[in-house]
Amino acid sequence: MERLEKYYNQIKNSPVFYGMNDEELKGLLECFNARVRKYEKEEMIIRQGDMISNIYLILDGAVNIEKDSYWGRRIIISRLGKNDNLALSFVGSKDVESSVDAITVEDTLVLILGYEKCTSMCQNACVRHKVLINNLFQILSKENIELIQKIENVSQKTIRDKLMTYFSNEAQKNHSNTFSINFNRQDLADYLNVDRSAMSFELSKLQKEGFIKYDKNHFELLS
Amino acid sequence: MERLEKYYNQIKNSPVFYGMNDEELKGLLECFNARVRKYEKEEMIIRQGDMISNIYLILDGAVNIEKDSYWGRRIIISRLGKNDNLALSFVGSKDVESSVDAITVEDTLVLILGYEKCTSMCQNACVRHKVLINNLFQILSKENIELIQKIENVSQKTIRDKLMTYFSNEAQKNHSNTFSINFNRQDLADYLNVDRSAMSFELSKLQKEGFIKYDKNHFELLS
DNA sequence: TTATTTTTGTTGTAAAAACAACAGAAATGT
DNA sequence: ACATTTCTGTTGTTTTTACAACAAAAATAA
Secondary structure: OOOOHHHHHHHHOOHHHOOOOHHHHHHHHHHOOOEEEEEOOOOEEEOOOOEOOOEEEEEEOOEEEEEEOOOOOEEEEEEEOOOOEEOHHHHHOOOOEOOOEEEEOOOEEEEEEOHHHHHHHHOOOOOHHHHHHHHHHHHHHHHHHHHHHHHHHHOOOOHHHHHHHHHHHHHHHHOOOEEEOOOOHHHHHHHHOOOHHHHHHHHHHHHHOOOEEEEOOEEEEOO | OOOOHHHHHHHHHOHHHOOOOHHHHHHHHHHOOOEEEEEOOOOEEEOOOOEOOOEEEEEEOOEEEEEEOOOOOEEEEEEEOOOOEEOHHHHHOOOOEOOOEEEEOOOEEEEEEOHHHHHHHHOOOOOHHHHHHHHHHHHHHHHHHHHHHHHHHHOOOOHHHHHHHHHHHHHHHHOOOEEEOOOOHHHHHHHHOOOHHHHHHHHHHHHHOOOEEEEOOEEEEOO
């Protein structure tokens, strides 16, 4: 059991608890029976079919949201990192089981909040709860928009278009033409939903033709 | 201007206002400056780049959420109908403009709620607001899960797999092996992100091979 | 009704992707 | 440092898709 206090500041500044003062936060953490848990690399935090009643907040590390297509192919739906939430939508939808796996890609520290327990207890009384649900609403909004962007991404027709759309988005996020990505080649392929070797080939073609430059996981958009 | 009262019962039973009594609902509708608007077929309700500050609830009709890929190809992200919400995620994310178009596919009736106006007015006072935001949170959760499902769908590698995944989902929704779909062939192709003629070809192949039977827009899953 | 427009299915061809197999590079462990 | 494992790029082959062109069917309008 990790000590919660160590991460107190980070927790306080996470979107989940945005706008709360120390007292409110403390009360809420207690009410939620908050605890910190460490997951090893490649460990499953959530698996398909699980009923989710906790809110998971990544304190440190990285997590893949994945789905195994029934003929064995892996689909990476998203890659989450520090301060991201896990499977929030399955908390919001009552009686819906998770349709995805959440798997760590490295050693990962997670804050776990017993959402259900708290909401059933403090139903209407808890004032903090109002701020919280507002925050959750906004977080979900953002996730939603990112999912739409991902749909746009994988909906491109050629591997080249998928790559360039992805790179554009990353560059925009980074406010720069250069950026590093978290994915290795296989992961990127699974994220963009293409064959790895074909993608590798397309990458070097893009470089030869002068559209991009890259060294390992560092990329530069030219033109 | 359509009369709001006419749709009062429907509005009351929509997920947005779930769990509210008449008094609360009436107050909220007033606070939101609620109004009903009719859109003609193929009319744009929202277009890419719009700032969204209203909640849109479809009372009757059908709406496509679309995106034009920059090389002219149309992507249908989702098809919405009665009691569905439009672009809710863009309301939740402040200062984010819509990345999609919302276009009616037939004459459509929409309830429009001035979300921003209301929230700024009744900030903390309004009790009804708490129920509302809770509902919105759940609606967004559901949308989120559906988007994930759509990602899974378009992430299948062959046209056949996309079709069968889509059909399975539709059958499940309908609790039956037979179901009708809303899409015409071109729309379905744009939704599954494949070429229409190739899809048509695959459909008849699936029928010849005995996996499905179909007549126009009515389908049956065999085996 | 007939004419016109829209939708759907079919085919052949060209383009792109998946797949498999492998070699070199990089990372990891001992 | 060395051996071993993992990751990445390259190539040829097969499969699948997109695209274009067209005919048949269905829906719509006159």
